[in-house]
Amino acid sequence: MYGKRLRGVRAPHRKNTSGCAPARMPAPAAVVIPMMMHIGAPAKPVVAAGDTVKVGQLIAEASGFVSSPVYSGVSGKVKAIDSILLPGGQTSAAIVIESDGEQALRDGLAPPPVSDLKSFLAAVRESGVVGLGGAGFPTAAKLTVELPKIKAVIINGAECEPYITSDTRTMLDQSDLLWEGVLMLKKYLEADRVIIAIENNKPDCIALYEGLARAQDGVEIKTLPSLYPQGGEKVLIYNTTGLVVGEGKLPIDAGALVLNCTTLAAVVRYIKTGMPLVEKCVTVDGSAVANPQNVIVPVGTKLSDLFDFCGGFKSEPKKIMYGGPMMGLALTDLSFPILKTTNAVIALGAKDAIPPKETACIKCGRCIASCPLRLMPANIEQAFRRKNPEELEQLKVNICMECGCCSYICPAKRPLVHVNKLAKIMLRDYQDKNKTAAKKEGTLK
Numbered sequence: 001m002y003g004k005r006l007r008g009v010r011a012p013h014r015k016n017t018s019g020c021a022p023a024r025m026p027a028p029a030a031v032v033i034p035m036m037m038h039i040g041a042p043a044k045p046v047v048a049a050g051d052t053v054k055v056g057q058l059i060a061e062a063s064g065f066v067s068s069p070v071y072s073g074v075s076g077k078v079k080a081i082d083s084i085l086l087p088g089g090q091t092s093a094a095i096v097i098e099s100d101g102e103q104a105l106r107d108g109l110a111p112p113p114v115s116d117l118k119s120f121l122a123a124v125r126e127s128g129v130v131g132l133g134g135a136g137f138p139t140a141a142k143l144t145v146e147l148p149k150i151k152a153v154i155i156n157g158a159e160c161e162p163y164i165t166s167d168t169r170t171m172l173d174q175s176d177l178l179w180e181g182v183l184m185l186k187k188y189l190e191a192d193r194v195i196i197a198i199e200n201n202k203p204d205c206i207a208l209y210e211g212l213a214r215a216q217d218g219v220e221i222k223t224l225p226s227l228y229p230q231g232g233e234k235v236l237i238y239n240t241t242g243l244v245v246g247e248g249k250l251p252i253d254a255g256a257l258v259l260n261c262t263t264l265a266a267v268v269r270y271i272k273t274g275m276p277l278v279e280k281c282v283t284v285d286g287s288a289v290a291n292p293q294n295v296i297v298p299v300g301t302k303l304s305d306l307f308d309f310c311g312g313f314k315s316e317p318k319k320i321m322y323g324g325p326m327m328g329l330a331l332t333d334l335s336f337p338i339l340k341t342t343n344a345v346i347a348l349g350a351k352d353a354i355p356p357k358e359t360a361c362i363k364c365g366r367c368i369a370s371c372p373l374r375l376m377p378a379n380i381e382q383a384f385r386r387k388n389p390e391e392l393e394q395l396k397v398n399i400c401m402e403c404g405c406c407s408y409i410c411p412a413k414r415p416l417v418h419v420n421k422l423a424k425i426m427l428r429d430y431q432d433k434n435k436t437a438a439k440k441e442g443t444l445k
């Protein structure tokens with residue numbers, strides 16, 4: 001149980017771009033589209049260097065149940081299939097396409113036939129949509145559940161990370177698609193209870209959906225306090241329904257199914273128009289950016305092109321991130337592409353980017369008090385430094401969701417979340433070695 005008191009941190013919202021309807025960036029000269037933009041098996045290219053492609057054309061097929069197809073967001077010519085480094089350190093094949101600037105649409109673009117659960121799930125699979133809030137889990141796989149298990153479907157409009165407003169814009173600018181998606185989930189998943197969860201720093205969104213839900217049975221709008229990480233899946237499920245996802249369990253085991261609002265809108269766009277996921281609305285912000293704004297770009301657009309579109313930098317960026325400052329991944333250069341899961345890129349100047357000097361732990365317990373999962377980050381740090389994986393196992397570092405609340409709140413500025421990431425690797429190595437040893441001894445079935 002997580003307990004009654006809400007845990008998390010009150011980070012400054014910095015939603016500077018929430019009132020900024022997205023601008024559409026012209027197609028860049030080239031895009032670099034990785035095959036690994038989702039959890040699961042990488043997509044398999046179906047085009048080769050020299051092929052001509054159009055917007056919405058399949059360029060890579062899903063290679064398993066937990067996988068997702070990839071489509072081109074530009075028209076032009078495939079230049080190469082390269083191997084690139086992703087920000088998480090993995091390498092991935094990537095299709096490089098030179099744009100012809102025409103943005104010609106694929107021939108025969110038409111809505112897929114959807115009339116029942118089977119055809120709905122087939123359409124979700126074909127749409128190329130994955131968890132667009134950042135998780136990247138293929139949406140069709142997520143929706144393939146035993147329907148009687150569903151107690152509540154939760155549409156995640158919390159958008160609790162500072163700076164990011166792309167979901168806010170989806171809720172405001174694509175309310176027709178999002179609302180139709182809610183009705184589709186009710187119909188095809190036979191969901192009696194759909195909850196649209198929105199933090200209270202988005203009053204326009206709350207008013208809009210309260211109006212839509214007034215005449216619809218089984219749809220609730222849940223206004224949540226603005227408390228990071230309100231949008232974390234387990235946190236959101238608990239705070240909207242009281243359901244608890246057990247350790248090592250999936251949300252559906254507790255009866256919950258969570259979909260990000262932009263994910264749902266993208267699925268419905270495909271079902272209504274036949275246009276799969278080929279572009280993303282990205283919040284571009286941070287103290288180093290000349291003109292912070294929301295921008296719609298083809299997936300695969302290089303960060304350098306996106307920042308140029310936003311007027312470049314007004315001061316030298318000292319830190320550039322995919323995502324927000326709490327969970328974002330720092331990047332080493334501007335050649336990385338926009339992925340399906342990228343909802344923001346943030347560039348910070350020196351004042352915001354240089355981390356304060358860490359000092360000794362004063363055992364204040366604030367990291368423990370703020371952890372939404374009731375972990376003990378200070379103790380985890382000590383166990384990690386003592387290289388004690390048994391203790392890390394007891395402290396359950398494996399369930400840490402890397403939200404960063406502990407690091408944020410620590411007055412001694414200990415790098416707690418960074419240590420947790422390393423501690424998880426230490427624990428995994430230890431558990432793998434134990435499994436291998438047990439297999440050799442024949443004690444593991």
Ligand code: SF4
Nearest residue numbers: 371400401403404406
């Ligand atoms: S220990 Fe993990 S889950 Fe808990 S606050 Fe820190 S990063 Fe978040």
Ligand code: SF4
Nearest residue numbers: 361362364365367410
């Ligand atoms: S918040 Fe920082 S100083 Fe306080 S107990 Fe945790 S690690 Fe130590």
